[in-house]
Amino acid sequence: MDTPKANRLHIAIFGRRNAGKSSLINALTGQDAALVSSEPGTTTDPVMKAMELLPIGPVVFIDTAGIDDQGELGQLRVERTRRVLDRTDLALLVVSPPVTDLSMEEGWLAELRGRGIPVVGVFNKSDQGELPVQWVSGRLGLRLTPVSALTGDGIQELKAAIQEAVPEGWEMRTILGDLMEAEDLVLLVAPQDVQAPKGRLILPQVQVMRDVLDHDGVAMMVKTGELRGAMELLEAAGRRPDLVVTDSQVFHLVKDLVGPDVRLTSFSILMARYKGDLRTLVEGARAVDRLVDGDVVLIAEACTHHPLEGDIGREKLPALISEMSRARLEFRVVAGNDFPRDLKGFSLVVHCGGCMLNRKHMMSRIMAARSQGVPITNYGVLFAKRSGILDRAVVGLI
Ligand SMILES: Nc1nc2c(ncn2[C@@H]2O[C@H](COP(=O)(O)OP(=O)(O)O)[C@@H](O)[C@H]2O)c(=O)[nH]1
Ligand code: SF4
Ligand SMILES: [Mg+2]
Missing domain, CATH: 3.40.50.11410 (Rossmann fold)
Incomplete structure (x- = not known):
């Protein structure tokens, strides 16, 4: 649960009101995380829930209101749901019986595909009798996994389908793993007044340090005041940092202390590259x-x-x-x-x-x-x- 929310795979669930979107999140996660009700339109604002979805790992589920919501308020909810697309890494499109008209699903599917978001099709409520899975799959041009959020039938198959659709290279993103080799010494420099709530470091510093460790490097961290001493210590040991990452505000100081030949960048530049x-x-x-x-x-x-x-x-x-x-x-x-x-x-x-x-x-x-x-x-x-x-x-x- 300590994985920062922003680093988790964001899985959003779309479908009509009462298709069983919220129930599906509960079935997938084995928790009563989402709000379920037989009253259409119970989920109003998108609800985000961080969880561990095995075997995929840390994810955030985004439960949304129905794509068929009506009225002035309903339209507002649909607009909120649409905004979720901006942060969706993977989408579940949920259909449930009775299926009469698929134009709404077709519209959303086109939008998702237009944005390059991988879509996993779900046909929910399989406990209510034989589902016309082939027919709807054919109409939408989307493979649908039949499930019952109520009984748990098909949930394992759905997890497998989600796993298969996870965008390639999604977990491979690294902050600086591609800039270093194993056993490299990465020196991190924080400003003199460590700007953070008491007892901890700010997220980018923690994430950079963790990434160095994940790539079998040596992470060393100092404040600007201790940088000179650290450099002397390293020199005495016959080592130089392979990479120095500093807070931008003290870049000038750091630049002079580490010299011109050392690779030097800042936390914010690394994070800008990682995020965008x-x-x-x-x-x-x-x-x-x-x-x-x-x-x-x-x-x-x-x-x-x-x-x-x-x-x-x-x-x-x-x-x-x-x-x-x-x-x-x-x-x-x-x-x-x-x-x-x-x-x-x-x-x-x-x-x-x-x-x-x-x-x-x-x-x-x-x-x-x-x-x-x-x-x-x-x-x-x-x-x-x-x-x-x-x-x-x-x-x-x-
Ligand atoms: N029979 C059956 N009912 C379900 C299933 N999934 C959800 N429901 C019911 O459908 C209604 C709407 O479910 P909900 O998850 O709130 O739908 P949402 O509006 O899409 O989030 C509730 O009464 C659920 O109990 C299912 O697989 N089988
Ligand atoms: S930089 Fe500040 S405003 Fe932007 S996401 Fe981080 S905490 Fe929020
Ligand atoms: Mg709901």
Whole structure:
């Protein structure tokens, strides 16, 4: 349960009201996690639930409202369900008897396929008599696994079908495993005031360290104040770090202390590469130089609350971008799910690091900006540009 939510495979369940979506999550996980009711439209907002789904591993199930919901409120729920697509790694499309009209399922299937999301078809309520599985499969062009969420029949087969559909390379993503070899020494540098809640480190630091260990490397971590001593210690032992990862804010200090020959990058650059498309984000940071008076910049934060970052989005970042561009700019700040679909009015999008978003979600936003021709970057990459370290910090990474 300690796997960060954003790193889990996100499996979303779509289907009409009462198809048995919530029951299916319960049957798959063996828990009463989702809300089940014979009253259509019980699941209103998408509900996320992190679990261990064997043999796949850590996943997040997203239970949604019916795709056939009606009325003003219903339409709102369908719109919320549609937004779930942005973060869906794998979709279950649930059909249940009586099957009369499949146009809604066809529409959703086309949307899912258009976005390249793998879909697993489920025909639920097999306990209610023979299901027209072949016929519906043929109509949809989708293999359907017959199951009963009620009796558990077919659930093992469904797990196998899910396992088969897991996107290739999904688990293989690594933060820096491809940049290092076994036994490499990776030196991590935190700023002097370790900015974290008492008793722990922030997520990117923990994740980078874990990745070094997973790739059989040696992880060493110091604060900037202890870096000189650490370097001396290493030198006396005849070793040099193979890679140094630092907090961007102390990059200059670190650069001087480790010397020019050591490979040096920052936590935020690594996380930007892990979460999104580093090349696009670097190009986006460079677009700051092209901003002119009157341009509108969108600042997007994934969370509505993030105590660590305080006023970065609303004050520090606008000041920084204005100073970097030397232009009189307008800023709009959005948080949480308010990321606009239409980005055309913006000259630049600056997104937060997205540590709470999964890669899929972050990539959807990056692709949305790219497809509308709007440059997009993130806090970390922009700070790296600001400190003049961008070129060095991305060598071999893009
Ligand atoms: N007979 C039968 N009933 C089921 C099955 N799965 C769900 N149901 C019932 O169908 C109704 C709707 O289930 P629910 O999971 O809330 O559907 P949702 O609206 O798609 O989330 C409930 O009364 C469930 O008990 C099943 O496999 N067999
Ligand atoms: S970086 Fe973004 S996703 Fe992470 S805590 Fe801050 S606002 Fe949330
Ligand atoms: Mg439900």
